Amino acid sequence: MKIIKSQTAIIFFAISFFTIFTLLGSNNFSYQYKISNQLLSEFNVSQDNSKFLVWIEFKDKGSNVNYLLSHPELYLSGQAIERRKKVKPMNALIDYTDIPLNGNYISQLKDAGIDVKNRSKWFNRVSCYATRTQIENIVSEDYINRVDLVLKFKKNYDNAETLTTAELFDKNFNENSVSYQLNYGNSLEQMELINAPIAHDSGYHGEGVLIASFDTGVDNLGHPAFDSIRARGLRTYDFVNHDTNVANENGQMGEGSHGTATLSLVGGYKPGNLISPAFRSKFIIAKTENTDSETPLEEDNWIAAAEWADSLGADIITSSLGYLDMDPGSTHSYDWTWMNGDSCVITIGADLAVNKGIIVCNSAGNNGYNSTHNTLLAPSDGDSVICVGSIKTNKRRSSFSSVGLTVDGRIKPDVCAFGDNNYAASPGAGNTGYSTGSGTSFSCPMTAGACAIILSANRNLTPMQVRELLRTTADSAFAPNRERGWGLINTWEAVKLAKNLTSINNTGNNYSSQIEGYDLFQNIPNPFNPETVISYNIPESGNVLMKVYNMQGREVATLINENQGKGNYSRTFNAGNLSSGVYFYTLLANGKFIGSKRMLLLK
Numbered sequence: 001m002k003i004i005k006s007q008t009a010i011i012f013f014a015i016s017f018f019t020i021f022t023l024l025g026s027n028n029f030s031y032q033y034k035i036s037n038q039l040l041s042e043f044n045v046s047q048d049n050s051k052f053l054v055w056i057e058f059k060d061k062g063s064n065v066n067y068l069l070s071h072p073e074l075y076l077s078g079q080a081i082e083r084r085k086k087v088k089p090m091n092a093l094i095d096y097t098d099i100p101l102n103g104n105y106i107s108q109l110k111d112a113g114i115d116v117k118n119r120s121k122w123f124n125r126v127s128c129y130a131t132r133t134q135i136e137n138i139v140s141e142d143y144i145n146r147v148d149l150v151l152k153f154k155k156n157y158d159n160a161e162t163l164t165t166a167e168l169f170d171k172n173f174n175e176n177s178v179s180y181q182l183n184y185g186n187s188l189e190q191m192e193l194i195n196a197p198i199a200h201d202s203g204y205h206g207e208g209v210l211i212a213s214f215d216t217g218v219d220n221l222g223h224p225a226f227d228s229i230r231a232r233g234l235r236t237y238d239f240v241n242h243d244t245n246v247a248n249e250n251g252q253m254g255e256g257s258h259g260t261a262t263l264s265l266v267g268g269y270k271p272g273n274l275i276s277p278a279f280r281s282k283f284i285i286a287k288t289e290n291t292d293s294e295t296p297l298e299e300d301n302w303i304a305a306a307e308w309a310d311s312l313g314a315d316i317i318t319s320s321l322g323y324l325d326m327d328p329g330s331t332h333s334y335d336w337t338w339m340n341g342d343s344c345v346i347t348i349g350a351d352l353a354v355n356k357g358i359i360v361c362n363s364a365g366n367n368g369y370n371s372t373h374n375t376l377l378a379p380s381d382g383d384s385v386i387c388v389g390s391i392k393t394n395k396r397r398s399s400f401s402s403v404g405l406t407v408d409g410r411i412k413p414d415v416c417a418f419g420d421n422n423y424a425a426s427p428g429a430g431n432t433g434y435s436t437g438s439g440t441s442f443s444c445p446m447t448a449g450a451c452a453i454i455l456s457a458n459r460n461l462t463p464m465q466v467r468e469l470l471r472t473t474a475d476s477a478f479a480p481n482r483e484r485g486w487g488l489i490n491t492w493e494a495v496k497l498a499k500n501l502t503s504i505n506n507t508g509n510n511y512s513s514q515i516e517g518y519d520l521f522q523n524i525p526n527p528f529n530p531e532t533v534i535s536y537n538i539p540e541s542g543n544v545l546m547k548v549y550n551m552q553g554r555e556v557a558t559l560i561n562e563n564q565g566k567g568n569y570s571r572t573f574n575a576g577n578l579s580s581g582v583y584f585y586t587l588l589a590n591g592k593f594i595g596s597k598r599m600l601l602l603k
Helices: 002-024 026-034 037-045 065-069 078-084 103-111 132-138 185-193 197-201 224-232 257-267 299-312 345-355 440-457 463-473 491-498
Strands: 051-058 115-120 125-131 144-149 210-215 234-238 282-287 316-319 359-363 386-391 415-418 422-425 434-437 531-538 542-549 555-564 567-574 581-589 592-601
Touching: 026 144, 037 051, 037 144, 051 132, 078 299, 103 115, 103 125, 115 299, 125 132, 132 144, 185 197, 185 415, 185 422, 197 440, 197 491, 210 257, 210 299, 210 440, 224 234, 224 257, 224 282, 234 299, 257 282, 257 422, 257 440, 282 299, 299 316, 299 345, 316 345, 316 440, 345 359, 359 440, 359 463, 386 440, 386 463, 415 440, 422 440, 440 463, 440 491, 463 491, 463 542, 531 542, 531 581, 542 567, 555 567
Parallel strands: 210 282, 210 316, 234 282, 316 359, 359 386, 386 415
Antiparallel strands: 051 125, 051 144, 115 125, 422 434, 531 567, 542 555, 542 581, 581 592
8 A cells, every 4th residue: 555655646746747847838947957046036126128147158168179179279379378388287288168168159149139248268158138038038948057147246436546636746866765776756665665676676677577457447548657568569458348449438338547547556667757566568458347336347347358368378467356245236245255265256267367377466455454354355365366455654554455364264465565645647538647546456556566577587487486475575474464464565585586486387407495504305205195205404493384386386285384493304295185296395494485396196
């Protein structure tokens, strides 16, 4: 009897399920699997004819993936391919995320009347404007994997980032106790605080480095401070209005005063007025942020710009943007609990850029201090992103500068630079003057410029090595905290270390210490599984820091971070939780780089 009842129940359930599925239709059935809960929530509170900005994710990239994997020159510049050699093995310079989207899928969306806005090969998605009916009609298609909201954020242009026209006159001399080769004018103090003038005098100005600037556009690209940038040639694209003009245009969205200031702080050059760190770098400029009050910011613009910068071979992204709260009225919002390095799409995109060899510097945010939780903005929470806070002239944290920790316990910001009353090029087409303003938006480009100076001293450095150099030489390196991170950057000290540092992918001999009395020895055994012993010698007491990195330049272990006396030491490294491959270990003592060596884990 029990068996008969059970069989009857199964038959009844099957018939009921089939009936419900038939009545609802396949489109409704696919909701459960293909439409996100956030988008379904938006459906419930919106009018029938509303258009939604959504991510449409495809199931694959077509049938010619293998061919495209073997021909990266079809979609990446030679400079982009060369840059990846620093962080990836030769047989894996590109991967599935680099393959372009399937054009047939995009054509099918357009045939369905859907307006495609941005494309992302990294995420295998397109962002689109579509009605509920259009979404319902396409979710049953086999090539559609998922549909989700593109998040829209509000931006508060608070007082911290208001530019004020400065009544400051040209200075034809340096008012400082050190005689520099260049006349920094009113920008001298902000440059001295990050110790950049000495790096300039030593011959490092960011030459040979390509910097991508993401901001609101540039409304005064004709300013004299940009003469050298224009002379070297630059690429521009407006991801808000989809054209190549990043200046203000009648009838188009957004204005670029903010971007004029930030660009001048990374690469401006007008002796006697303003000289910024990377004044001999080349630039590409992306307008990713719409300043119109009625139009919220959209994360897909930033991701599209990052992929564009990657394809052109950018070495550095400087992004004076931050995203947290959603546009008012939205049913879904990021808040401080999302700042864990893995939740926000824009953060994942920023970390992907670093994985492809790009240094990403991003503003920490201007949300100030909170005693119980972080006030960070995405994507500065990324574990590979250089999150930049702001300090004042007295080297203390600016009151508006956002603080960590991330939700998963990492220290942020990473470093700080001057961001309190910075001297910058004035906005407004035709304006040749200068203004002042404050915010982490202004400390970020100065840090990015310092990164360019470091790269010009050693082009082989990976993004993670550059970040480590900034941290190691910053003024709070031995006591990092959630307010200032590792502290105020020291450009010249980082350059000195960079000149002696070998890229982790260098196929030649490992760097051997040139500092007398210090020794870092090859691990024994090598290859190893899963343990090996690393020995070293230090001739004087002090702080010792030893870290292990993978082939992508990502830190996988901190073996030592403590004060030690003079002597010979050994440390056992257990890689039981790591996969087979090449790893690198580095040793620093009292902030001095001692050496780096490679080891091979074979399981």
